[in-house]
Amino acid sequence: xxxxxxxxxxxxxxxxxxxxxxxxxxxxxxxxxxxxxxxxxxxxxxxxxxxxxxxxxxxxxxxxxxxxxxxxxxxxxxxxxxxxxxxxxxxxxxxxxxxxxxxxxxxxxxxxxxxxxxxxxxxxxxxxxxxxxxxxxxxxxxxxxxxxxxxxxxxxxxxxxxxxxxxxxxxxxxxxxxxxxxxxxxxxxxxxxxxxxxxxxxxxxxxxxxxxxxxxxxxxxxxxxxxxxxxxxxxxxxxxxxxxxxxxxxxxxxxxxxxxxxxxxxxxxxxxx
Amino acid sequence: xxxxxxxxxxxxxxxxxxxxxxxxxxxxxxxxxxxxxxxxxxxxxxxxxxxxxxxxxxxxxxxxxxxxxxxxxxxxxxxxxxxxxxxxxxxxxxxxxxxxxxxxxxxxxxxxxxxxxxxxxxxxxxxxxxxxxxxxxxxxxxxxxxxxxxxxxxxxxxxxxxxxxxxxxxxxxxxxxxxxxxxxxxxxxxxxxxxxxxxxxxxxxxxxxxxxxxxxxxxxxxxxxxxxxxxxxxxxxxxxx
Numbered sequence: 001x002x003x004x005x006x007x008x009x010x011x012x013x014x015x016x017x018x019x020x021x022x023x024x025x026x027x028x029x030x031x032x033x034x035x036x037x038x039x040x041x042x043x044x045x046x047x048x049x050x051x052x053x054x055x056x057x058x059x060x061x062x063x064x065x066x067x068x069x070x071x072x073x074x075x076x077x078x079x080x081x082x083x084x085x086x087x088x089x090x091x092x093x094x095x096x097x098x099x100x101x102x103x104x105x106x107x108x109x110x111x112x113x114x115x116x117x118x119x120x121x122x123x124x125x126x127x128x129x130x131x132x133x134x135x136x137x138x139x140x141x142x143x144x145x146x147x148x149x150x151x152x153x154x155x156x157x158x159x160x161x162x163x164x165x166x167x168x169x170x171x172x173x174x175x176x177x178x179x180x181x182x183x184x185x186x187x188x189x190x191x192x193x194x195x196x197x198x199x200x201x202x203x204x205x206x207x208x209x210x211x212x213x214x215x216x217x218x219x220x221x222x223x224x225x226x227x228x229x230x231x232x233x234x235x236x237x238x239x240x241x242x243x244x245x246x247x248x249x250x251x252x253x254x255x256x257x258x259x260x261x262x263x264x265x266x267x268x269x270x271x272x273x
Numbered sequence: 274x275x276x277x278x279x280x281x282x283x284x285x286x287x288x289x290x291x292x293x294x295x296x297x298x299x300x301x302x303x304x305x306x307x308x309x310x311x312x313x314x315x316x317x318x319x320x321x322x323x324x325x326x327x328x329x330x331x332x333x334x335x336x337x338x339x340x341x342x343x344x345x346x347x348x349x350x351x352x353x354x355x356x357x358x359x360x361x362x363x364x365x366x367x368x369x370x371x372x373x374x375x376x377x378x379x380x381x382x383x384x385x386x387x388x389x390x391x392x393x394x395x396x397x398x399x400x401x402x403x404x405x406x407x408x409x410x411x412x413x414x415x416x417x418x419x420x421x422x423x424x425x426x427x428x429x430x431x432x433x434x435x436x437x438x439x440x441x442x443x444x445x446x447x448x449x450x451x452x453x454x455x456x457x458x459x460x461x462x463x464x465x466x467x468x469x470x471x472x473x474x475x476x477x478x479x480x481x482x483x484x485x486x487x488x489x490x491x492x493x494x495x496x497x498x499x500x501x502x503x504x505x506x507x508x509x510x511x512x513x514x
Contacts, residue, residue, distance in 0.1 A: 181359035181425075184321055185432050186348025186376020191383050195372050199363040272363075 060244035070246060073234060078253045081230040084148060084223070085216035088155025092216075093209070095160035099125055100167025106197060108189025125168075129161025137223050151228045155219055159212060166208055167201075174200040203272040210265030214258050221254055274299050274436060274468055275320060280329030282315050289315040291492040292329070297436075297468055302459060304479040304500075305472040307489035308512055313472035314356070316489065317438050320470065321353040333436075348376035352434035354425055356441050362414035369413050369424055370396040373431030392431070399427040403457060419450060423457075430461060436468035437461070443473055451475060455482050476508065 101107060103121040105114065133154045140150035179196045187195065224230030231254055238246035275297040282290040290312045297303055305313045318324045319331060322342045331338040333350050341347040352373075360369045367390045374392060375383055382391070390396075393409065400407040403423040413421060422442070429437060439458060443451035455473075459482045462469035473479065479486055479500065486503050488495040488511045496507050 177355065177357060177359045178361050180323060181353065181355050182361075182372055182375065184323055184348065184351075184353045185373050185428065186345055187372065187383075188375075188380065190380050191375045191378075194380075194384055194387060195364065195368060195375065196361050199361055199368075202363065 056242075057244050057247075061248060063245045064248055065243065065245040066249075070249065074231075074246075074249050074253045077224075077229065077231045077234045077250070078257055080148075081217060081220045081224065081232070081254075082257060084151050084155065084220040084228070084230060085213065087148075087152045088220060089159060089209070089213055089216045091152060091156030092159035092163050092212075095128075095156065096163035097167060099160065100164040101171065101193075103164060104168040104171040106171060106189065107193055121164075122168075125161045125164040127161070128157055129165060131158065133158040133219050133223065134226070137226055137228075141226065146227050148228055151220065151223045151230075154223060155216055159216060163209070163212060167205055170201040170204050170208070171197055203269065206272055207265065207269055210261065210268070213265070214261050217254075217257055217261065274334060276332040276335075277320070278330050278332070280319060280326040280331060282312075282319060282324070283327045288492055290319070290326075293492075293494055294329075295487065295494065295497060297470065299435075299466060299468060301485055302462060302469040302483045303471075304483040304486045305470065305489060306474065306476070306479060306486060306508075306511065307472075307495075311489040312492040313489055314440050315492075317353070317440050317470065317472060320436075321351050321438050322347050323353070345376065348432060348434065350435045352429035352432045352437050354422075354429055354437070354439040354442055356444060360413045360421055360425055360428075363412065365390075365410050365412055366400070366407075366416070366424055367393065367396050367409040370399055370409075370427050370431055373399075373428040373433075376432065395431060396427070399430040400424070402430060402461065403427045418445065422454070426457065426461070433465075434467065436470065439469070439471040441472050441474075443475065443478070448475075452478060476503075479503070 099121055103118055103125060105118040109117060136157050137151060137154035140153045144150050174197055178200070179192050182192045182196045221231040221235075224232030224234075225236050227233065231250055235247055235250045238244075238250060275295075277293060277295045277297075280290060280293050281288065293312075293316065305316065307313055315324070319326055322331075322338050325339070333341060333347075336346075338347065341350065361372075368387060371383075371386055371390065371392060374395075378386070385391070390409070396409060397407040400409075400423075403426045405420050405423045405427075413424060416424065437458065442458060443454050446454060455471075455478050458469060458471065461467070469483075471483075480503065483500055485498070486500055487497045488507060490511055495511055498507070
């Protein structure tokens with residue numbers, strides 16, 4: 001980075017053809033070329049029965065399972081998925097917000113210890129998010145058995161790591177001038193946080209929370225593949241029965257759930273901006 | 274009130290201020306004039322304690338500015354109106370005005386006030402003084418630029434400092450509104466006998482409303498005279514290219 005700026009100041013009239021991002025692009029293009037070369041094009045890329053299964057899957061669109069008893073099952077499963085997502089996200093917020101605030105390093109901690117605390121918090125957040133929620137789920141199921149609590153903890157822990165990281169960035173990236181003028185009124189760092197940093201970052205934080213809420217619904221549906229009740233488990237049962245008519249209904253319910261959350265987040269964002 | 278002794282300020286290799294010495298006393302209204310980049314904003318920032326001088330020292334009522342800031346007393350002495358009013362657009366007017374109270378309030382009180390706003394009457398009084406409708410529960414981002422500027426002044430009024438610093442307060446206003454605003458700043462500085470130090474370019478306003486004028490060029494004081502002695506020849510020299 002330093003070398004690059006130096007080169008540019010040496011001759012500001014000449015374009016720098018080989019900058020870091022360009023080299024990276026070239027390397028990636030070469031990698032793509034090499035990997036395409038590795039594919040055995042001559043053999044069958046799609047397994048022989050695949051087209052037939054696909055036809056069956058799409059064809060069953062005309063054969064949806066509308067029966068009230070199944071719709072009730074789908075509705076109940078959607079509700080379970082939604083509740084797990086909400087609980088998981090709430091837990092993630094409880095853990096993620098304080099950790100995000102600490103790791104943004106803007107709350108007037110003493111200089112030396114502050115740096116160590118910020119560093120340790122960042123590592124901890126990275127640890128939480130670098131392990132996928134499915135792995136956390138497996139871990140919690142092993143620890144506390146097949147219970148909804150395992151799913152909620154798995155979601156909560158992984159999402160806390162992600163939310164904490166994003167919150168920390170959003171809180172650091174607010175415009176500096178209003179904060180300076182707050183300081184000139186004699187405000188302490190915590191007061192600057194309350195009256196400047198936090199309100200300025202809040203609307204971005206809220207939209208990110210809602211985006212994560214959508215992800216949490218998908219994750220919670222997936223988590224129920226491992227045997228926790230919800231949409232995923234119902235999808236798996238229907239797939240085992242090769243009952244694509246039911247699979248479609250369940251997928252539609254999942255889409256409706258996501259769309260509802262999307263509408264909700266639009267409403268909230270409008271009132272915030 | 275201010276005693277500035279031989280201060281310099283460097284930003285990396287740029288010398289923004291070179292060995293500036295000046296005193297400002299209670300009752301004075303000082304206009305800082307000079308071409309862009311002459312160090313007016315830097316001087317104001319130094320007087321407000323927002324930045325520290327590279328060399329030299331600043332004393333306010335015989336106390337070192339660093340010591341005052343460390344004790345948390347600086348905000349009771351100096352209030353600053355920035356060029357971009359620097360409010361928090363996402364908060365209601367009341368919270369932006371109340372920000373002027375933060376130096377006096379405990380953390381618990383300032384947190385509580387975000388939920389149930391305190392000092393409403395004081396805020397209403399300040400907003401009336403600066404001449405806008407006291408709509409406390411409107412988001413600042415919904416206000417016009419002129420209104421935002423007045424909210425920023427109301428915030429400084431609530432802060433109640435002994436000196437008012439303003440960095441190009443009329444830069445974005447038309448001539449009529451510019452005069453009204455300077456009039457307002459002068460009025461609130463006269464009411465409580467506050468020192469006023471403002472940077473501006475309009476010589477007519479300087480002559481009409483200020484008592485003293487300091488000309489800055491390339492980080493140095495070119496002249497420092499009572500307004501009555503401000504001659505065209507000084508100004509020509511100041512703005513000479």
